[in-house]
Amino acid sequence: MSKAHQEKTAKNHFLSILTVLIGTIALTAAISARGEPVLVEANLNQIPMQIGEYKAIPGELPPSIVKELNTDAYLARTYFTPEGREISLYIGYYGTAKGGRTGHNPYACLPGAGWGILKKDILKLHRTDKNISLNVNYLLARKGQTCEAILHWYQSSNGKVFKSGFQHNIARFLNGIFRNKNDGAFVQVTMHLKDTSIDSDLTDFNSFSAKIVTYLEQYWPTEK
Numbered sequence: 001m002s003k004a005h006q007e008k009t010a011k012n013h014f015l016s017i018l019t020v021l022i023g024t025i026a027l028t029a030a031i032s033a034r035g036e037p038v039l040v041e042a043n044l045n046q047i048p049m050q051i052g053e054y055k056a057i058p059g060e061l062p063p064s065i066v067k068e069l070n071t072d073a074y075l076a077r078t079y080f081t082p083e084g085r086e087i088s089l090y091i092g093y094y095g096t097a098k099g100g101r102t103g104h105n106p107y108a109c110l111p112g113a114g115w116g117i118l119k120k121d122i123l124k125l126h127r128t129d130k131n132i133s134l135n136v137n138y139l140l141a142r143k144g145q146t147c148e149a150i151l152h153w154y155q156s157s158n159g160k161v162f163k164s165g166f167q168h169n170i171a172r173f174l175n176g177i178f179r180n181k182n183d184g185a186f187v188q189v190t191m192h193l194k195d196t197s198i199d200s201d202l203t204d205f206n207s208f209s210a211k212i213v214t215y216l217e218q219y220w221p222t223e224k
Contacts, residue, residue: 037181037223039095042073046219047091051211052204054079054087072098073221079208087208088190093183093221100184101165106139106152115141115148122163123151123202125210134161134213147193149202151209155185159217183223187212 049056056077066074072095079087094100110117119140124133136153154162189209191202 037096037183039072039221040224041222042093043219043221044073044075044091044093044216047075047212047215049077051079051208051215053081054085054208056080056089069102069104070094070098071102085204086192087205088192089212090188090190091185091212091216092187093185095221095223096182100156100182101154102186104186105165106137106141106150106188110139110141113143115143117141123206125151125161125206125213127210127213129214134210135163136161136209137163149191149193149205150188151190151205152186152188153213155187155213155216157181157183157220159213161213181223183221185216185220187216 049058056079059076059078061069061074061076069092071092073093075089075091077089079089092102094102107117107120117139119138121138122135123138125136126133134153136151139148139150139152141148141150154165156162189205189212191205
């Protein structure tokens with residue numbers, strides 16, 4: 001290879017790097033100039049008070065827990081069947097300014113509160129309105145004589161569901177670049193079980209949870 005050819009190749013390589021660098025700087029400046037959206041409407045309380053045969057009573061978390069969770073908006077309800085079967089719903093929404101997610105998760109919080117985790121698994125929810133299956137986290141936990149089946153996941157503003165914070169982080173990063181939004185929600189649905197029904201059929205529980213995915217997408221908090 002001649003010296004002239006080597007110099008030309010090196011020059012082209014330098015110009016390519018310089019072009020990428022300038023483009024990156026310009027993109028960063030453009031993103032910074034857009035401004036950060038803020039929450040203008042929570043919407044979560046519009047999620048129906050009756051889902052299937054389950055009818056809800058509204059609830060509020062203690063101020064100390066609300067402060068610890070540090071949400072921009074949240075929903076806490078308990079749904080009951082006519083026979084008294086009980087499902088608790090918690091949605092914690094975090095806007096773009098807070099990075100779209102919580103630092104809390106059941107794997108750490110449950111043992112810290114005295115719960116033993118008996119089983120961990122991944123379950124599929126079937127979202128009938130879009131005919132798709134979603135992977136979410138399943139836990140079976142016990143504290144004394146009290147047992148709970150728990151489904152939890154992370155959700156983004158476009159209705160996508162993530163079972164891990166890592167997956168959610170990637171989505172938030174891309175949303176931040178292309179949509180100027182970095183918000184997200186943590187969702188936990190809990191069915192309270194009798195000690196003798198630990199291995200009970202969870203079909204209704206899964207169906208209820210799949211509907212929550214749909215409703216949360218419909219009533220997602222508004223940022224501007």
